[in-house]
Amino acid sequence: MEDYKYLFKIVLIGEAGVGKTCLVRRFTQGLFPPGQAATIGVDFMIKTVEIEGDKVKLQIWDTAGQEKFRSITQSYYRAAHGLILVYDVCSQRTFDALPQWLTDIDSFANEKVLSYLVGNKIDRGDAREIPTHVGEQFAERYEMKYIETSAKEADNVDKLFLDIASRLTEDARERNRLIPGEDSMNISSNTKSISSCSRCFKF
């Protein structure tokens, strides 16, 4: 049996080129890849973290932003415990596309999913087009958590993923308190590796 108490699935979505892959690689591998190529379909990485004494395994799904992959990537929303919607703070176009992504979340994700809005590329100071308060207000309006990051400079990247892991762990512990025995049930997911987890978080 694998050595972790909880397993959570986190899915990154957002327009092409906003930095989803770079955020994942910064968090899982501690690097900023030079000349990162566009994602084809969906890719995933694993990282295990420790949250207040419990080992928590994060299965992080990095989806392609390009329109032509949309129907493939949407099929991954359903089983997500956490969704990270990313835009580029230096690109008004990627911010303007957010409402369409929210519509997709409403259509395809579990209604209890924990959603984060992330403004990435804050290292490009002078090129910024979306002020912090505009991103914050948008997130507040749609009841999402908000955080700004730089995958390049590693600003707030660990904080983003650890914050999600902490909140999901807290929720799972609360459920286990309310429904004893719940922690021995498997998540009924379409993902094999999730069903092998002994104490998975269950919606």
Ligand SMILES: Nc1nc2c(ncn2[C@@H]2O[C@H](COP(=O)(O)OP(=O)(O)OP(=O)(O)O)[C@@H](O)[C@H]2O)c(=O)[nH]1
């Ligand atoms: N300056 C800066 N550039 C970044 C940052 N994150 C990503 N980039 C650059 O943005 C470009 C796109 O990054 P990706 O991580 O491939 O973007 P993506 O959202 O995964 O793109 P798709 O796979 O097409 O959906 C690359 O040239 C990265 O080097 C960042 O925090 N700061």
